[in-house]
């Protein structure tokens with residue numbers, strides 16, 4: 001049962017209070033041994049967004065994504081049957097990485113070592129002097145990775161047999177996302193960054209508005225703070241198992257710079273033409289466990305995920321998805337400006353996130369403290385630890 005907090009700044013509901021109010025251990029934000037557990041208990045067995053179907057526009061399209069936490073390279077293809085498939089990018093002869101390109105158009109992939117050739121549905125098609133091997137071609141297909149798509153977003157799961165499908169995992173978000181233009185996106189603006197910070201510490205920065213007025217005074221916190229709500233309290237929080245949402249408060253009179261007004265003005269005609277103004281999820285924020293969030297901005301959905309590299313280094317991917325090509329120079333300007341602003345705001349965040357990591361790395365703090373508005377951070381940490389405890393119990397049971 002969800003207990004929404006009604007109105008900005010209202011006290012947390014029962015479900016939020018059930019997460020407790022005490023301090024949070026600091027160790028999980030920097031200790032390598034905790035990160036090792038997160039890799040096994042969470043990242044190797046959950047659905048992770050790593051792309052969008054607009055990157056696979058036709059039969060033969062492929063993309064390659066690196067998942068550093070698993071030392072894995074994932075090849076995602078669209079077959080001539082239109083089906084999206086994912087594989088480990090590993091030749092089944094002696095393990096050579098098969099595809100060096102990051103994306104492209106190919107119906108077969110030939111290993112650079114001894115020229116085994118695989119079709120884009122993963123099957124071994126040809127291999128020189130194969131009669132002298134002691135195995136059938138049918139047993140040499142590329143190792144498959146679970147993959148599924150929701151609202152155009154491609155998710156993979158490194159668990160060889162995932163405990164739940166993507167739709168079950170996303171629950172009620174599926175229906176909500178399918179009303180968004182992200183599913184129809186044909187292109188996107190992208191910003192990829194690496195940061196010297198734990199993935200949770202990085203992600204948490206984007207789960208709270210407490211910092212907006214201090215770190216982003218120029219950008220005005222995206223219209224989420226104002227004289228009536230100086231700390232940017234959201235309208236509500238809701239919890240869905242390990243996922244969570246908030247509805248971002250809207251400043252009725254946001255202070256926009258002249259450049260912002262021009263840029264957003266340029267996007268409005270296209271939004272109206274595409275029926276995207278006043279979208280019911282225009283101020284929705286969805287946080288999908290463990291590392292993805294999406295904002296249903298009136299422009300286009302804003303998607304950001306944070307992939308761990310080590311306990312104290314992460315790679316973030318920020319995308320704003322667009323439907324159709326720019327219709328004119330004005331729209332192009334509006335899109336470019338939106339992404340430039342996102343980068344600008346992010347550069348302000350990055351400084352404090354990395355400073356936070358340096359402080360935590362010292363081990364000086366046993367605990368950190370979270371206030372009411374930081375309940376989404378508490379909820380993430382609660383579920384991260386719950387997964388780790390369950391994994392430890394499973395390992396102990398398996399060993400008995």
Ligand code: FES
Nearest residue numbers: 091093094111114
């Ligand atoms: S390792 Fe790929 S063909 Fe030999």
Ligand SMILES: [Fe+2]
Nearest residue numbers: 205215216349
């Ligand atoms: Fe920020």
